[in-house]
Amino acid sequence: MSSAAPYRAPVPSHASSWDMARSEQLARAAVAGRVLADIADDDERIAVLTADLKFSNRTVDFERRHPERFLNVGIAEQHMVTMAAGMATVGYVPYVATFASFVGLLCAEQLRTDLAYPGLPVRVLAHHAGISLGFYGTSHHATEDLGLLRSIANMTVVCPADAASVEAALRTTVDHDGPIYFRLGRGREPDVYAPGDARFEVGRIATLRDGGDLAIVANGITVAAALEAAERLAADGIEATVLDAHTVRPFDGETLCAVAARTGRLLVAEEHNVVGGVASACADALVDGGVGGVRLARAGMPPDEYALIGPPTHLYRHYRLDADGLAERARALLDER
Amino acid sequence: MLDARKMDPVESSRAAGAAAEPAAARRVRERRRTGTCAPHRATTTREEPHDMPGNRPIETAAAPSPETLGEIRRIAALVRSETVRLIEIAKSGHYTSVFSCAELLGALYGGILRLSEDPDWPERDRLVLSKGHMAVGVYPLLAERGYFPAEWLDGYTRVGNPLGDHPDMRRVPGVDFSSGSLGHGLSIAVGMAQAARMRGLGSRVWALLGDQELNEGQIWEAAQTAGHFGLGNLVAIVDRNQMGLDGLTEDVMTVEPIADRFRAFGWEVVEVDGHDPAAVWTTLAGVPATDSRQPTCIVAHTVKGKGVGYMELSRTWHLGYLAPPDAADTSRELEEFHV
Numbered sequence: 316m317s318s319a320a321p322y323r324a325p326v327p328s329h330a331s332s333w334d335m336a337r338s339e340q341l342a343r344a345a346v347a348g349r350v351l352a353d354i355a356d357d358d359e360r361i362a363v364l365t366a367d368l369k370f371s372n373r374t375v376d377f378e379r380r381h382p383e384r385f386l387n388v389g390i391a392e393q394h395m396v397t398m399a400a401g402m403a404t405v406g407y408v409p410y411v412a413t414f415a416s417f418v419g420l421l422c423a424e425q426l427r428t429d430l431a432y433p434g435l436p437v438r439v440l441a442h443h444a445g446i447s448l449g450f451y452g453t454s455h456h457a458t459e460d461l462g463l464l465r466s467i468a469n470m471t472v473v474c475p476a477d478a479a480s481v482e483a484a485l486r487t488t489v490d491h492d493g494p495i496y497f498r499l500g501r502g503r504e505p506d507v508y509a510p511g512d513a514r515f516e517v518g519r520i521a522t523l524r525d526g527g528d529l530a531i532v533a534n535g536i537t538v539a540a541a542l543e544a545a546e547r548l549a550a551d552g553i554e555a556t557v558l559d560a561h562t563v564r565p566f567d568g569e570t571l572c573a574v575a576a577r578t579g580r581l582l583v584a585e586e587h588n589v590v591g592g593v594a595s596a597c598a599d600a601l602v603d604g605g606v607g608g609v610r611l612a613r614a615g616m617p618p619d620e621y622a623l624i625g626p627p628t629h630l631y632r633h634y635r636l637d638a639d640g641l642a643e644r645a646r647a648l649l650d651e652r
Numbered sequence: 653m654l655d656a657r658k659m660d661p662v663e664s665s666r667a668a669g670a671a672a673e674p675a676a677a678r679r680v681r682e683r684r685r686t687g688t689c690a691p692h693r694a695t696t697t698r699e700e701p702h703d704m705p706g707n708r709p710i711e712t713a714a715a716p717s718p719e720t721l722g723e724i725r726r727i728a729a730l731v732r733s734e735t736v737r738l739i740e741i742a743k744s745g746h747y748t749s750v751f752s753c754a755e756l757l758g759a760l761y762g763g764i765l766r767l768s769e770d771p772d773w774p775e776r777d778r779l780v781l782s783k784g785h786m787a788v789g790v791y792p793l794l795a796e797r798g799y800f801p802a803e804w805l806d807g808y809t810r811v812g813n814p815l816g817d818h819p820d821m822r823r824v825p826g827v828d829f830s831s832g833s834l835g836h837g838l839s840i841a842v843g844m845a846q847a848a849r850m851r852g853l854g855s856r857v858w859a860l861l862g863d864q865e866l867n868e869g870q871i872w873e874a875a876q877t878a879g880h881f882g883l884g885n886l887v888a889i890v891d892r893n894q895m896g897l898d899g900l901t902e903d904v905m906t907v908e909p910i911a912d913r914f915r916a917f918g919w920e921v922v923e924v925d926g927h928d929p930a931a932v933w934t935t936l937a938g939v940p941a942t943d944s945r946q947p948t949c950i951v952a953h954t955v956k957g958k959g960v961g962y963m964e965l966s967r968t969w970h971l972g973y974l975a976p977p978d979a980a981d982t983s984r985e986l987e988e989f990h991v
Contacts, residue, residue: 362850384850389880394839394873401843404821404829406774406851409843424833429840433821433830 335370342502344478347440348376350485351410355381358489360408364399366392372412372442373502392417396425396437403435408489414448415441415498419460430494431469438488442499444474445536445586446616446634449627458616462591464496465564472564473517474498476538479508480515480561487517498535498563501627505539507559518562520570526554529580529645532571532597534561536631537584537614543638548645555645560593568600575601580610580648584641586631589613612648614641716933724758724929727793729990731757732959734792734805736979736986742788742809743973745817748957748966750789752893752926753860756952759932760858761793771799771825775853778828778844782837783862783891787819787827794826835868837861838888842874845886849943856942859888864896866907872917879918882945887936888914890949891926893956897970914949926952959989 327334333341348363355361355377362384369375369387378385388395392413399409411418418426419441430437441460448455464472473488473495475481481499488495507523508514514521523538524545533541538559545555556574560567575581575597583594594613601609614635616622622630631637635644716724731754739745766777771794781787788808795802800814807813814823818832829840841859848855865871878886896904911921924935932952939948956970957963960982974982 362847386846386881388873388877391870391873391877393870394842394877397836397839397870398843398846398874398877401780401829401840401845402847403843404778404840405844405847405853405855407847425836428830428833429836 339370339373339375342373344481344500344504345373345442345502346478346481347410347412347442347485347497347499348372348374348378350482352377352380354486354489355384358408360406361489362386362399362402362407362409364388364395364409364411366390366395366411366413366417368413371414372440374410374412374440393422393425396422396439397429399437400425400429400433400435403437404433408436408438410438410440412440412442414455415444415457415460416448416455419444419457419464419496419498423463426464426470426494426496427467431467434469434493436492437494438485439494439496440499441496443501444498445500446622446630447501447536447586447627449630450624452624453621456622458586458588458622459591460496460498461563461585461587461593462595465591465596469493470564471495471517472498472562474534474561474563475515476533476535476559476561477504477507479506479510479512480559482510483508483512483515484517484561500536504536507538507542515559515561518565518567520567520574521559521561522556522570522574523559524555524557526556527578528554529582529648530556530558530574530578531641531645532558532560532581532583532593534559534563534585534593536586537636537641540631540636540638540641541584544641544645547638547642551646553645553649560596563593563596566596566600568604571597571600572604572606575606575609579608580612582612582614582641582645582648584614584636584644586636587615588618589615590618610648610651612644614644714934714937716930716937720763720933721929723762724755724933725990727758727762728754728929729986730792730796731789732986732990733983735789736974736983738788738791738805738808739973740976740979741806742817744971745788745973746785746971747960747974748895748963748969749783749862749891749893750786751958751960751963752954752956753783753786753891753952754789754958755927755929755932756860756889756891756954757789757793758929759936761797762933764933764936765858766854766856767797769798771797775855777855778841778848778857780829780837780841780844780857780859781819781827781831782834782841782859783865784818784831784837786860787815787831788817790819790827791815791824794824797826799826800824834862834865835870837865838871838874838878841886841888842877842881842883845878845883845947846881848885849883854942856885856887856939859886861888861890862896863890863892863894863907863910864901864904866890866910866913867905872913875914875917875919878947882918883947884940884944885942886947887939888919888947888949889936890951891954892951893954893958894965895956895967895970897967899967900965910951911949919947919949921949921951923951923953926954927958959986961985
């Protein structure tokens with residue numbers, strides 16, 4: 316045996332190296348843990364549960380301030396949702412946080428039977444929704460959750476686009492008398508709203524840009540892309556309305572129908588299968604509102620495909636959910652007769 | 653030389669100069685030594701005895717008084733007879749799943765559950781009917797307590813009536829949670845027990861589980877959580893009536909060894925003859941104090957369909973209907989059973 320001391324690598328110092336502590340800092344838009352901690356300072360009903368993901372979703376920010384109201388249940392998502400329902404009957408407003416795929420899909424029955432059917436004030440923080448986990452693969456993607464949740468009575472579904480709207484959505488719904496599914500990104504979403512922006516109101520479509528040629532209906536990660544696409548279209552003399560349809564259930568059909576009647580063309584952009592999500596909500600609203608003759612194009616995941624392997628930003632480009640892709644779809648929609 | 657005591661957090665904290673060992677910590681250590689519970693974090697510092705109402709340390713559990721025993725039997729008889737009457741209205745129902753837990757309901761509603769005239773009293777004990785298909789046996793007891801008009805019973809399952817085969821907490825006062833989807837109830841109870849503890853309520857939470865239901869994976873997610881958090885205000889009662897819908901549990905899908913399974917998750921387990929009113933009372937009355945760290949599982953050995961000869965351990969009577977003449981004959985047998 317050698318008597319030389321074994322080699323020990325130094326702690327990584329290169330600018331490109333990263334560990335989860337650094338990743339946590341990059342997730343600037345993952346503000347739910349901090350916001351809930353702020354709310355909980357003055358509201359003793361707030362509790363937060365997670366399933367061994369407190370660093371990924373930054374609910375650790377809540378734990379640091381309110382450890383007595385933070386519960387890590389381990390990797391047991393279905394139990395977590397049902398347990399939160401039990402806590403709600405004893406006076407708590409519990410927020411459960413895990414990947415959207417592991418709650419919106421895995422726990423569909425618990426969301427329906429234990430939260431929505433009794434109408435309990437449990438909130439789901441379904442983060443890393445859509446294909447935002449990129450090359451982690453389809454097991455970690457949630458491109459069907461809106462389709463499931465839209466058919467659940469009593470359920471409210473909100474998909475904020477950025478940190479400011481996550482904060483507004485959380486702050487304005489604390490007293491809501493029923494379950495809410497917050498569909499969140501991975502925390503690296505660009506800013507769309509300024510803090511306190513009055514245009515964001517849960518339950519109402521926000522009109523972020525006004526134009527008469529067509530309307531782009533977006534939510535979550537596609538809002539920033541839609542705004543950028545509208546800029547490019549404007550350079551070519553095409554005026555696009557941009558709507559943030561953050562509240563998917565109940566859906567603001569009134570605003571949608573008014574815009575559709577005015578523009579006659581809707582391009583829906585969603586990080587979801589084109590079946591069952593925002594595009595379907597728009598189609599339902601048009602039918603219910605009796606608005607005919609509207610062209611509706613759907614940008615999203617193709618109906619019979621699971622996502623390719625790839626980094627999230629590359630996948631958005633591949634599936635034409637980036638600004639270039641949306642501008643191209645908008646032009647094609649305008650070219651249709 | 654390895655000193656086993658130094659591996660023990662309780663022992664090592666004593667060695668480090670901690671003050672006199674708390675009684676609760678001593679009990680946990682003793683249970684761990686004797687193998688009656690799996691190792692888990694012993695963080696309780698509170699000394700017993702204490703005087704919170706509803707707490708009944710196991711050492712002092714007494715046999716029921718003659719009056720209590722009579723009440724348990726009266727309730728059990730009422731549960732069985734009303735079940736026959738109500739299912740006659742519905743023309744379909746789970747007779748045998750109710751009959752197996754009639755004595756358990758007798759003890760629970762005969763004095764074990766801490767209840768008040770207000771079904772929403774925050775400090776009440778909760779009872780989660782995880783095997784929700786036995787709710788027909790509970791409705792008459794809630795009506796008897798005055799939680800809703802007795803006339804509701806007469807319209808059981810008819811269009812618009814609040815009472816269905818599975819209980820709905822939003823429609824029926826006294827029902828602590830809407831159940832029916834098996835495997836959820838223990839998670840609900842864990843949430844209630846955790847919340848009651850966080851709020852400082854003296855409530856105890858009881859979950860009535862079926863035995864075949866233990867096949868559901870979520871049961872064990874809940875069991876591990878109760879052990880990890882040390883929910884001493886939680887009691888799971890397994891109605892071990894030996895059968896699922898398709899037949900004997902061990903033929904359908906093994907649930908044994910139930911006691912060892914719960915112990916492995918850090919629970920204390922007590923077994924009892926679920927049809928012996930005195931034994932059931934003493935066992936339920938003897939669960940640990942609500943501020944202990946010890947979740948308790950009571951395995952109640954019962955017979956599916958108990959009280960009606962042709963129904964006992966009969967696969968086909970999991971669900972059924974008795975036309976009036978058969979209902980009358982069956983009620984007569986039940987009357988004799990309850991003499």
